[in-house]
Amino acid sequence: MASILTIPVSSFYNSYSQAKSQNPLNNMIITKSCPPTKPLSKEELWNHFLKCDADGDQLLTKAELKDAFRKLGAMIPGFRTWEGLRCADGNKDGCVSRDELTNLIQFVHNLQYTSISDK
Numbered sequence: 289m290a291s292i293l294t295i296p297v298s299s300f301y302n303s304y305s306q307a308k309s310q311n312p313l314n315n316m317i318i319t320k321s322c323p324p325t326k327p328l329s330k331e332e333l334w335n336h337f338l339k340c341d342a343d344g345d346q347l348l349t350k351a352e353l354k355d356a357f358r359k360l361g362a363m364i365p366g367f368r369t370w371e372g373l374r375c376a377d378g379n380k381d382g383c384v385s386r387d388e389l390t391n392l393i394q395f396v397h398n399l400q401y402t403s404i405s406d407k
């Protein structure tokens with residue numbers, strides 16, 4: 289009696305799992321529903337902005353900031369540069385110094401960028 293019942297159940301299960309693994313839609317759904325959208329950490333942003341100090345003078349100029357925002361994937365890097373300077377440039381010299389960088393990182397961190405392009 290038991291063997292009569294188990295045969296159809298297990299054969300149904302086998303064909304079900306086979307069909308499931310062969311269905312390309314399963315893989316598509318998995319990749320679509322799990323995009324890697326973890327925002328960059330403050331440490332990652334800090335390193336990124338230090339790297340964007342192209343001439344190494346410890347000051348981030350407008351051009352260097354604009355390049356940094358572009359690499360973060362900002363839609364309008366010039367606008368983010370203006371916002372960043374307004375938020376971080378305490379002495380209003382148009383550049384972000386090492387002391388002012390903490391405020392800039394706080395501002396950029398809130399924008400939740402998720403990746404850095406190296407181009």
Ligand SMILES: [Ca+2]
Nearest residue numbers: 341343345347
């Ligand atoms: Ca510089």
Ligand SMILES: [Ca+2]
Nearest residue numbers: 377379381383
């Ligand atoms: Ca400044």
